[in-house]
Amino acid sequence: MANPVYDCAIAGAGASGLFAAARILAARPSMRVVIIDPNSRCGKKLMLTGAGRCNFTNSNLDLASYNTDDPAKLAHMLSQFGASDTIDFFENVLGVLTVNKGELYYPATLRAGTVVDALRYFLEEHGCEMLFETKADKILPDNGIYKVITGDGREISASNVVIATGGITYPKTGSTGDVKHLTEGFIDNRDLTDFKCSLVLLIPDDPSLKSLAGVRIPATVSLGTEDRKKVACGELQITKDGGLSGICIFDLSGEIVRLVDAGRTPVIHVNFCNAEPGECCLMAAVRAKMFPERSISAALSGMVQRTVLEYVLKKIGYKCNLPAKDIFYNDLCRIADALTAFPFTITGYGKPADAQVSQGGVNLSALDGHLQIPPHPGIYVIGEAVNVDGICGGYNLQWAWTSAALCADGIIGDIRS
Ligand SMILES: Cc1cc2nc3c(=O)[nH]c(=O)nc-3n(C[C@H](O)[C@H](O)[C@H](O)COP(=O)(O)OP(=O)(O)OC[C@H]3O[C@@H](n4cnc5c(N)ncnc54)[C@H](O)[C@@H]3O)c2cc1C
Structure with missing residues (x-):
């Protein structure tokens, strides 16, 4: 037939x-x-x-x-x-x-x-x-x-x-x-x-991020400058190898993959507080005043996951065990700036x-x-x-x-x- x-x-x-x-x-x-x-x-x-x-x-x-x-x-x-x-x-x-x-x-x-x-x-x-x-x-x-x-x-x-x-x-x-x-x-x-x-994990130029493996945190991530900025929100995850994953990363990954393949090293900024820097600084100042005897990382731990907070503090040169009462307002503003726009340089992406x-x-x-x-x-x-x-x-x-x-x-x- x-x-x-x-x-x-x-x-x-x-x-x-x-x-x-x-x-x-x-x-x-x-x-x-x-x-x-x-x-x-x-x-x-x-x-x-x-x-x-x-x-x-x-x-x-x-x-x-x-x-x-x-x-x-x-x-x-x-x-x-x-x-x-x-x-x-x-x-x-x-x-x-x-x-x-x-x-x-x-x-x-x-x-x-x-x-x-x-x-x-x-x-x-x-x-x-x-x-x-x-x-x-x-x-x-x-x-x-x-x-x-x-x-x-x-x-x-x-x-x-x-x-x-x-x-x-x-x-x-x-x-x-x-x-x-x-x-x-x-x-x-x-x-x-x-x-x-696309919709793929990103590899930042910071091997020490491995110390945060397993962290899941709500975040806002941005790529680019004010005049051409792409922003994505959602859960951010740190993988066991220190990669950045989660919805907010995936949603920007398509453009970042194109940039990396073109030989560029794009920088993303992560807002771990989902707040404006001024608002974040104010929240930090309130907590430093509420808990003056605590270490700065313990005092602010109700605002941001402590492991993430300690990573950011170390990266910008603060000791995590510094008593909250010894931190000046200007320092709190610097910490707030880092928590609301922490830069990661992306050098690669997942398979x-x-x-x-x-x-x-x-x-x-x-x-x-x-x-x-x-x-x-x-x-x-x-x-x-x-x-x-x-x-x-x-x-x-x-x-x-x-x-x-x-x-x-x-x-x-x-x-x-
Ligand atoms: C883990 C994961 C989660 C996802 N979650 C979502 C979600 O929640 N929402 C959403 O919108 N999208 C999601 N996606 C994306 C979505 O699954 C894909 O975009 C969609 O399945 C694409 O459909 P497709 O038919 O084009 O391809 P596929 O679903 O990949 O199907 C292609 C088919 O073609 C067959 N094939 C390949 N080569 C040949 C060949 N030579 N001859 C004959 N057959 C062939 C393959 O075996 C396969 O069965 C997700 C993807 C993944 C991997």
């Missing part, structure tokens, strides 16, 4: 590939769709998202939260399929009840497995074929359709091929940057931005294995409004394989859903203007 010609072959059973298949089959149940993935099950990375809870979107999809080569096109795409469309699809097509914590949305079960299961059940019920432990190795044009050649030499013919192979981070989940070779012959090298890490997202991939500007490669109708690139990445908070998965939905709409012929 001759091999079937699928309506759509999707390389990648991650967030974007699964969603594209579900969107196609929800609208056109008669379409023949096959998904190919080297893993033995679908949604391996999706299972890890949101610390296992899957923060799947954000109701405030501001463009400033994304990095891409084509912000105007991204804004248009997010306006066509945004957070409310995702929630609607989750609730009314996949049957996943959702909850929100402020702007952040999760499945009501707070389990990423619920989302993976819902997609899998839906695809199985709609006859989607899944070829696991199989890699897409090459895509070749073949008389108006395409042939996907798999790693084990099989040929899969399809009218449309969707490349949903992700980026380069967490390679143990299967994403190893394959979009580069899969688009060979379809995309000019100039339309590919090299993959780099792809530890980064949550990739920046780079096929430039958005090289794709049409359905994520199709214009000179090659029927070839689509979606998800993290495209040069779009976001900060923490559901932005990356939203891009996976948006790009998948618009691609699916292109395939089912629901071309929007």
Whole structure:
């Protein structure tokens, strides 16, 4: 019997590939769709998202939260399929009840497995074929359709091929940057931005930070000068090797990685008090007066974690056991300045294995409004394989859903203007 010609072959059973298949089959149940993935099950990375809870979107999809080569096109795409469309699809097509914590949305079960299961059940019920432990190795044009050649030499013919192979981070989940070779012959090298890490830990030029390993502290971190300053808030974590991690670090890491790769040594300023310097100085003065007999680090320990306070005091040349009563107001202001804008020079960053997202991939500007490669109708690139990445908070998965939905709409012929 001759091999079937699928309506759509999707390389990648991650967030974007699964969603594209579900969107196609929800609208056109008669379409023949096959998904190919080297893993033995679908949604391996999706299972890890949101610390296992899957923060799947954000109701405030501001463009400033994304990095891409084509912000105007991204804004248009997010306006066509945004957070409310995702929630609607989750609730009314996949049957996943959702909850929100402020702007952040999760499945009501707070389990990423619920989302993976819902997609899998839906695809199985709609006859989607899944070829696991199989890699897409090459895509070749073949008389108006395409042939996907798999790693084990099989040929899969399809009218449309969707490349949903992700980026380069967490390679143990299967994403190893394959979009580069899969688009060979379809995309000019100039339309590919090299993959780099984002949402990744940063390595400061201070080995002594190891002494704070395990510390978790709410902080505000800034990069750049007043006229062009980026600020991020959230938990800051010190890793066992003295790296800086946590949401506030991740959210600035994309830009810092680009600067470090360009040979620069960016400096970030950490505000450990989440207060203005003047306010912090006043709080310190009040405590020094309340507890004059205590050491300065004990007197101020109700304001900032003591280990962090002692690290900062030592770095700016104060003895931690100095009695609070012997500290002048000017010294308290100096301490407050350091606690509210402590500088760290960044010299490196973590490995792809530890980064949550990739920046780079096929430039958005090289794709049409359905994520199709214009000179090659029927070839689509979606998800993290495209040069779009976001900060923490559901932005990356939203891009996976948006790009998948618009691609699916292109395939089912629901071309929007
Ligand atoms: C620990 C962690 C937590 C995260 N938490 C969140 C969160 O809470 N919210 C959020 O918005 N984002 C989060 N992200 C980011 C989010 O998971 C990704 O942006 C998203 O999964 C990208 O979807 P994708 O489909 O493009 O790629 P992936 O999910 O990486 O899927 C790509 C798939 O393609 C397959 N593949 C690779 N090469 C081939 C090939 N040659 N042939 C066939 N198949 C191939 C892979 O096996 C994989 O299954 C997190 C990421 C990590 C690592």
